[in-house]
Amino acid sequence: MPASSAFFSRRWVRLVIALVIVVAVLLLPLALPEFANQTLARIGVFAVAVLGLNVVMGYTGQVSLGQIFFVGLGAYVTAYGVRNDVNIVLVLLASVLIPGIVGLVIALAAARLGGLAIAMVTIALPIVGVPLAKRLSEFTGGSQGTSARFSDAPEWTGLYDDQWQLYIVILIGGIVFLLTRNLVRGKYGRAFAIVKENEAVASSMGISPYRFKVLAFTIASLIGGVSGFLYMVVVQYTSPETLSFGHSIQLLAAMVIGGAGSIVGSLLGGAYYVLAPQLTNAVDPSLTAVLQGALLLLVLFVLPGGLASLPARLQRLRRRAAGGREHHPGAPPTSSTDVPTPAATKGTQTERHDQS
Amino acid sequence: MGTFIQLVVDGLSLGSVYAALALAIVLVNQATGLINFAQGGMAVLSAYIAWWFAGLGVPLILAILLSVVVSFLMGAVIERYVMRRFEQGDPDTAVVVTIGLLTLITGVCGWLWTYNNQQFPSLFPLDTVSVFGAAVSVRSIGTTVVIIAIMLLLQGLFLGTKLGLALRAVAVNPQSAAFSGLPVGRLLMVGWGLAACLGAVAGALIAPQLTLTPGMMDTALVYALAAVILGGMSSPIGVVLAAWIIGVLENLAAVYVPFIGYDLKVAVPFVLIFIVLIVRPQGLFGRRSVVRV
Numbered sequence: 050m051p052a053s054s055a056f057f058s059r060r061w062v063r064l065v066i067a068l069v070i071v072v073a074v075l076l077l078p079l080a081l082p083e084f085a086n087q088t089l090a091r092i093g094v095f096a097v098a099v100l101g102l103n104v105v106m107g108y109t110g111q112v113s114l115g116q117i118f119f120v121g122l123g124a125y126v127t128a129y130g131v132r133n134d135v136n137i138v139l140v141l142l143a144s145v146l147i148p149g150i151v152g153l154v155i156a157l158a159a160a161r162l163g164g165l166a167i168a169m170v171t172i173a174l175p176i177v178g179v180p181l182a183k184r185l186s187e188f189t190g191g192s193q194g195t196s197a198r199f200s201d202a203p204e205w206t207g208l209y210d211d212q213w214q215l216y217i218v219i220l221i222g223g224i225v226f227l228l229t230r231n232l233v234r235g236k237y238g239r240a241f242a243i244v245k246e247n248e249a250v251a252s253s254m255g256i257s258p259y260r261f262k263v264l265a266f267t268i269a270s271l272i273g274g275v276s277g278f279l280y281m282v283v284v285q286y287t288s289p290e291t292l293s294f295g296h297s298i299q300l301l302a303a304m305v306i307g308g309a310g311s312i313v314g315s316l317l318g319g320a321y322y323v324l325a326p327q328l329t330n331a332v333d334p335s336l337t338a339v340l341q342g343a344l345l346l347l348v349l350f351v352l353p354g355g356l357a358s359l360p361a362r363l364q365r366l367r368r369r370a371a372g373g374r375e376h377h378p379g380a381p382p383t384s385s386t387d388v389p390t391p392a393a394t395k396g397t398q399t400e401r402h403d404q405s
Numbered sequence: 406m407g408t409f410i411q412l413v414v415d416g417l418s419l420g421s422v423y424a425a426l427a428l429a430i431v432l433v434n435q436a437t438g439l440i441n442f443a444q445g446g447m448a449v450l451s452a453y454i455a456w457w458f459a460g461l462g463v464p465l466i467l468a469i470l471l472s473v474v475v476s477f478l479m480g481a482v483i484e485r486y487v488m489r490r491f492e493q494g495d496p497d498t499a500v501v502v503t504i505g506l507l508t509l510i511t512g513v514c515g516w517l518w519t520y521n522n523q524q525f526p527s528l529f530p531l532d533t534v535s536v537f538g539a540a541v542s543v544r545s546i547g548t549t550v551v552i553i554a555i556m557l558l559l560q561g562l563f564l565g566t567k568l569g570l571a572l573r574a575v576a577v578n579p580q581s582a583a584f585s586g587l588p589v590g591r592l593l594m595v596g597w598g599l600a601a602c603l604g605a606v607a608g609a610l611i612a613p614q615l616t617l618t619p620g621m622m623d624t625a626l627v628y629a630l631a632a633v634i635l636g637g638m639s640s641p642i643g644v645v646l647a648a649w650i651i652g653v654l655e656n657l658a659a660v661y662v663p664f665i666g667y668d669l670k671v672a673v674p675f676v677l678i679f680i681v682l683i684v685r686p687q688g689l690f691g692r693r694s695v696v697r698v
Contacts, residue, residue: 112500114442158682162634165440168500169630172442173675176627180668294623298508305501335519338512338619345505350490353498 078208078215086211088323090283093218094276096319097225099304100312101272106301107310108233109265110245111167114297115155115174119148119270121182121292123277128287129188131197141221144278145271152270153263160262167266175297182289194288197281217282225275230312232268241265299326302345308357317356410539412656418545420652421552424645425607426622426629427636428559429600431644434633435576436596437492439499443506444629445622447483447601450510451476452608453518456525456617465526469609473602480601481594488597489590514619525612548610555606556645559599572596624671628652631674635681651677 078086102116123144130140159170182189189195202213232238240261243251248258281287303322308314325344329337352358426444433441451472458468487506491499529547533540563569574582575592583589608622615621628651636647654677655670665673 106497110495110497112497114504158679161682165496165500166634168442169440169634170675170678172630173627173671176624177669177672177675180671184666184669295620298504301501301504302508335516336512338508339516340512342505342507342509342512345508346487346502349498349502349505 074219078212078219083209083211086215087283090211090215090218090279092316092319092323093215093222094279094283094319095300095303095322096316097222097279098273098276098300099307099318099322100226100229100315101269101276102300102304103310103312103315103318104229104233104241104272105265105269106304107308107314108238108245109241109262111160111262111265112165112301113171113266113269114168114301115171116269116273117292117297117300118171118174118178119152119273120277120280120300121178121287121289122148122151123274124280124287124291125182125189125195125277126274127278127281128190128195128197131199131281132195137199141278144281145274148274148277149267149271152273153267156263156266156270160259160266167262172294172297175292175294178292179289179294182292189289192289194286194290196286198285200282200285214283218279221275221279225272226312226315229268229272233312237261237264299341302341304355306345306348306355308355311355311357314355314357321356407537407539408660409657410537411541412660413653414536414539414541414549415545416653416656417649418542418548418652419656420632420649421549422607422611423625423628423632423652424552424648425555425603425610426625427632427644427648428556428641429603429607430629430633431638431641432596432600432603434638436572436593437488437499439492439496439503440630440633441600442500442503442626443483443510444600444604445626446507446510446514447476447479448604448608448625449514449617449619449622450479451601451605452525452612452617452621453514453523455605455609456523456612457518459526465528469528469605472609473605476601476605477598480597480599483601484594484597485590489593492593511619518617518619520619523617525609525617527613528609544613551606551610552645555603556641559641568595627671628655628674631678634678635674 077089081089098116098120101119102113105111105113105116126144126147127140130143131137135143155170155174156167159167162170183192200210200214200217202208202210206213208216233241240251240256243254243256244258244261251258251261277287280291299322303318303325304315305318306321307316307318325341326337329340332340348355352362354362426448429444429448430441433439433444454475455465455469455472458471459465463471483506487502488499491502527544529542529544531542531544533542534546535541561569563573571582571587571592572595574585574587575589575596579589582592607625611625612621629648632644632648632651635651636644651674655673658665658673659667659670
């Protein structure tokens with residue numbers, strides 16, 4: 050086990066794995082049937098939305114119940130821009146910036162209250178958003194909703210629409226994931242973590258909790274806007290229903306079940322958001338909400354780190370079981386006995402390093 | 406003038422329902438430091454239970470009282486078997502747990518009683534009485550009176566009884582309370598139970614107006630949270646006043662501000678919060694930071 054983790058931590062191995070994944074992801078849309086491509090594209094859309102929620106909630110520790118509002122706003126801006134024949138690059142920019150600005154304004158007020166006030170204010174966003182979207186029918190098409198077809202595959206590509214759309218989602222979603230990953234692993238990510246851990250400590254270190262909470266919320270709104278744009282790429286239709294309260298809660302559940310404060314968890318969360326309703330509907334449609342609520346509570350009880358923490362959790366359990374069997378927990382695990390001695394000692398070292 | 410008075414009284418009665426839910430939120434928050442987002446869902450379940458009893462032929466007032474008792478047990482059980490595990494840990498996780506509870510309880514209501522609207526009988530006659538020339542519904546007056554009575558009862562409980570003293574002690578400092586021999590766990594269960602009772606009353610009062618559906622309390626919960634922010638977490642009277650202000654203002658705005666109308670009046674409390682936050686940057690209950698040299 051330690052030997053295999055040493056193997057996976059080698060630089061060239063990781064590069065090869067990354068390359069294989071990239072090639073697989075690029076070829077996948079060509080090989081899969083239409084329905085699978087569409088499902089994958091929707092997973093990508095909501096993975097981006099969950100990623101945004103993760104920035105404000107998973108990494109900065111501010112409960113937000115309003116992320117779906119920014120997704121819906123991005124979708125509406127996209128639809129409006131497309132229907133008015135605005136250049137698509139400008140549409141993308143606007144569908145990112147407008148939710149970002151709205152998010153900034155809301156955060157400027159909500160972050161002042163501190164504590165759980167952001168949760169209490171953001172719960173209003175979907176609940177105010179739905180009637181607002183119905184009212185502003187000039188822009189939104191009222192309760193009928195609005196559609197925009199702009200993501201059909203161009204003639205020269207020779208691709209089907211679903212393949213083209215999935216490629217757009219992979220490209221834009223991939224860029225957002227990469228940028229966010231760099232953000233949360235860099236100095237801003239560390240500042241977020243300190244704010245999450247202890248606001249008083251953050252202040253004493255010269256990190257303004259207020260400023261970083263506002264920043265995290267704004268970034269989450271920007272990412273929500275991107276998700277809204279991608280939503281229009283894939284679904285091509287939005288209505289007030291898109292930003293309803295129930296969806297906001299499902300998004301939060303998806304984030305927690307996928308894994309709060311985890312990039313992989315965001316992907317898993319997007320998959321959960323899209324696949325779980327399909328599965329529970331197959332079991333019994335009237336039980337969907339019960340199953341989802343029960344699953345959320347179950348994950349919080351059993352696996353607080355979400356699905357993303359499952360491998361680490363299993364490894365720990367296995368290690369404990371192995372240690373218990375030999376009655377001397379300090380010894381290297383059994384699997385290292387069939388490896389030559391230097392590798393075994395190396396294994397113990399990494400083990401100690403893990404534990405410290 | 407007649408319309409105005411009618412709007413104000415109706416607003417007070419709506420505000421009273423938000424106040425009941427807001428008081429429940431404050432009660433749990435004071436004892437445990439967390440916001441229970443499931444409070445609205447629990448109130449809906451209580452209303453369904455009252456409706457179910459009434460459907461069995463139990464007189465309405467008795468059905469509501471029975472649902473209040475069941476709700477007390479429900480609140481206590483939820484505290485003991487779900488929340489207790491998370492009370493000492495990260496408050497964000499605990500909040501997500503209450504959101505999970507909200508989903509679960511709403512789902513249970515929809516599963517047991519479908520998502521269709523159910524007619525909930527009104528506790529008060531549908532007549533109107535004339536107040537200063539305005540036709541005011543008896544239901545509005547009744548709702549307000551019931552909430553005022555409950556407020557006084559709660560105040561009496563907290564200030565005049567031994568249980569109230571113990572509850573306050575746990576809220577102020579659970580560790581010291583435990584050192585002085587108070588059964589903190591049991592008191593927390595009582596706190597959750599009482600909060601659920603308040604929710605049950607709120608549910609029974611608003612259900613005739615909105616008709617009973619699993620998502621009935623979602624909007625009311627938002628108003629209640631707004632009242633909690635405006636009124637201040639530690640002041641029950643402030644919360645009730647804020648709830649009344651919100652109820653009256655949204656009712657007036659719906660009629661007198663053409664753009665807002667009935668569907669957008671839910672935005673009113675948040676515009677209000679926004680203005681308050683800009684005028685009072687530290688927030689209504691935030692401490693002003695003091696720099697000592």
